[in-house]
Amino acid sequence: MNDLRELYQEVILDHGRKPRNFGALPDANREAHGHNPLCGDKLDVRLLVKDGIVEDVKFEGAGCAISVASASLMTEALKGRTEAEANALFEKFHALITGEADVTLDQLEELDKLAVFSGVRDYPLRVKCATLGWHTMHAALENNGETVVTE
Amino acid sequence: MNTESPIIRPTGLDIARIRADFPILSLPSNGKRLTFLDTAASAQKPRQVIDAESHVYEAEYANIHRGVYDLSQRATVAYDKARTKVRKFINAASDREIVFVRNATEGVNLVAQTWGRRNLRQGDQIILSEMEHHANIVPWQMLREETGLELVVIPITDSGELVWEAYEKAFTSKTRLVAMTQVSNALGTITPMAEIIKVAHSHGVPVLVDGCQAVPHMPVDVQALDADFYVFSSHKLYGPTGVGVLYTKAKILEAMPPYQGGGDMISSVTWAKTTYADIPQRFEAGTPNIAGTIALGAAIDYIESFDRQALMAHEHALLEYATERLQALNSITIYGTAAEKAAVISFAIKGVHPHDVGTILDFEGIAVRAGHHCAQPVMDRFGVPATTRASFGIYNDFDDVDALIRGIGKVQEIFG
Numbered sequence: 001m002n003d004l005r006e007l008y009q010e011v012i013l014d015h016g017r018k019p020r021n022f023g024a025l026p027d028a029n030r031e032a033h034g035h036n037p038l039c040g041d042k043l044d045v046r047l048l049v050k051d052g053i054v055e056d057v058k059f060e061g062a063g064c065a066i067s068v069a070s071a072s073l074m075t076e077a078l079k080g081r082t083e084a085e086a087n088a089l090f091e092k093f094h095a096l097i098t099g100e101a102d103v104t105l106d107q108l109e110e111l112d113k114l115a116v117f118s119g120v121r122d123y124p125l126r127v128k129c130a131t132l133g134w135h136t137m138h139a140a141l142e143n144n145g146e147t148v149v150t151e
Numbered sequence: 152m153n154t155e156s157p158i159i160r161p162t163g164l165d166i167a168r169i170r171a172d173f174p175i176l177s178l179p180s181n182g183k184r185l186t187f188l189d190t191a192a193s194a195q196k197p198r199q200v201i202d203a204e205s206h207v208y209e210a211e212y213a214n215i216h217r218g219v220y221d222l223s224q225r226a227t228v229a230y231d232k233a234r235t236k237v238r239k240f241i242n243a244a245s246d247r248e249i250v251f252v253r254n255a256t257e258g259v260n261l262v263a264q265t266w267g268r269r270n271l272r273q274g275d276q277i278i279l280s281e282m283e284h285h286a287n288i289v290p291w292q293m294l295r296e297e298t299g300l301e302l303v304v305i306p307i308t309d310s311g312e313l314v315w316e317a318y319e320k321a322f323t324s325k326t327r328l329v330a331m332t333q334v335s336n337a338l339g340t341i342t343p344m345a346e347i348i349k350v351a352h353s354h355g356v357p358v359l360v361d362g363c364q365a366v367p368h369m370p371v372d373v374q375a376l377d378a379d380f381y382v383f384s385s386h387k388l389y390g391p392t393g394v395g396v397l398y399t400k401a402k403i404l405e406a407m408p409p410y411q412g413g414g415d416m417i418s419s420v421t422w423a424k425t426t427y428a429d430i431p432q433r434f435e436a437g438t439p440n441i442a443g444t445i446a447l448g449a450a451i452d453y454i455e456s457f458d459r460q461a462l463m464a465h466e467h468a469l470l471e472y473a474t475e476r477l478q479a480l481n482s483i484t485i486y487g488t489a490a491e492k493a494a495v496i497s498f499a500i501k502g503v504h505p506h507d508v509g510t511i512l513d514f515e516g517i518a519v520r521a522g523h524h525c526a527q528p529v530m531d532r533f534g535v536p537a538t539t540r541a542s543f544g545i546y547n548d549f550d551d552v553d554a555l556i557r558g559i560g561k562v563q564e565i566f567g
């Protein structure tokens with residue numbers, strides 16, 4: 001039960017139930033569609049980028065608590081960052097939840113609230129859920145209008 | 152029937168003894184008793200099947216239909232015996248009608264690529280149901296791209312039953328095939344296959360039956376059904392992976408062109424001309440899954456060592472008990488409430504995504520399937536992206552149902 005609470009932390013449950021920055025973003029100038037065919041999760045991520053800065057970001061879609069909460073927390077973390085910072089944050093987040101690279105204390109601090117997803121690394125099948133929003137955001141910045149598929 | 156008491160065993164089967172035959176069931180899962188409720192995806196294997204497969208490699212292995220030496224002959228005899236066991240198991244008229252393939256999916260593809268390519272033209276129609284597994288959809292779509300044939304999809308009702316009038320009215324002068332499942336893996340619906348075939352034959356149309364979920368859970372007689380093609384997979388029948396069966400009436404099979412070319416499927420090869428082997432070898436190019444096929448024979452022996460009516464009664468009792476207990480919970484929707492159902496329950500817990508349900512149940516040692524069950528059109532039909540599915544097999548008992556209900560309680564506690 002302890003482990004379970006480690007995966008499903010309050011922050012995740014809260015953002016899963018009441019995602020922030022959820023909905024349309026009519027003046028977006030970057031967007032991508034993300035899809036996880038394994039579980040049917042679908043997310044659209046839209047950003048308003050001005051002078052290389054993410055001024056606004058919203059997402060829409062349906063998925064499990066982990067994918068929705070991750071996208072929600074991502075939108076909070078991205079606002080006001082430069083594109084380069086956004087992509088760098090994605091890399092750190094990715095390293096954290098895949099366990100591919102050791103995450104330093106400094107990086108953990110930088111990830112801030114996003115660190116609640118560290119429990120996901122023990123569930124290889126759920127890593128795709130936690131990264132769907134991020135992959136989609138990344139695609140929106142790199143190749144506006146693309147569909148990303150995580151599987 | 153009194154479904155209140157989980158200890159009722161109306162069938163006289165000794166489930167504890169059956170469980171003891173399955174080594175994996177005695178291993179803990181996440182530190183808990185394993186509650187395996189994903190038999191519809193693939194069944195666990197009894198010791199008898201595992202031993203049969205290792206026995207082949209330890210004592211009886213060589214390539215078949217080749218060597219004149221003793222080992223090769225013994226392997227060949229054992230392999231051919233497995234074909235006879237399969238033939239008897241589904242009551243086919245002849246061993247020649249049994250083609251071994253990799254799985255049911257390959258069986259459907261084989262029919263589409265040989266019989267289908269030869270017989271289907273632009274504008275011809277194939278009738279399917281809305282509850283087919285992707286294995287019985289995509290091969291026909293691929294053929295559609297090649298030939299321009301049409302797929303006619305018979306809708307299902309809210310309870311997950313075939314809309315019978317729509318089926319009866321679907322036949323036209325262009326209908327060439329009905330390809331339909333006998334039991335839906337996503338909903339559990341048992342379709343009235345004998346009636347389906349009768350109607351099709353009254354229009355002169357052959358029928359391919361997807362028997363994947365039927366064969367493990369009910370006696371099947373392809374002659375009584377009068378099925379033209381019948382496919383199933385060994386791994387859902389408590390046998391090994393990598394073996395599937397395609398039954399085809401000899402008359403039809405004889406007229407079908409080969410599927411893949413190579414060794415074993417020829418009668419003679421020269422640079423000028425190659426003649427193909429007789430059925431069923433014509434469809435079995437290359438070295439097959441020898442040990443797996445022999446072990447499928449052992450799986451059939453295993454199933455047949457029980458009174459199959461008793462097995463059905465047991466699984467039905469589990470279905471009824473689980474359905475009743477789920478319905479007694481708040482916020483549960485069951486998808487698939489057909490009058491005739493196999494022991495498969497697809498459900499949703501309000502406000503919780505099936506993937507989260509699956510992960511939390513996993514913590515409790517409960518293995519369920521969470522997803523679209525390779526039947527996305529069924530999910531679309533009910534307007535959900537995915538469901539959680541509990542499916543039962545020969546080794547499940549009432550404790551498994553109780554564990555599932557307790558697990559759902561945990562899910563609701565966490566997401567409450």
Ligand SMILES: Cc1ncc(COP(=O)(O)O)c(C=O)c1O
Nearest residue numbers: 254255256284286336361363384
């Ligand atoms: C109804 C049905 N048809 C076809 C298949 C495909 O079986 P296989 O993957 O063994 O080819 C399955 C397995 O999930 C099934 O349940």
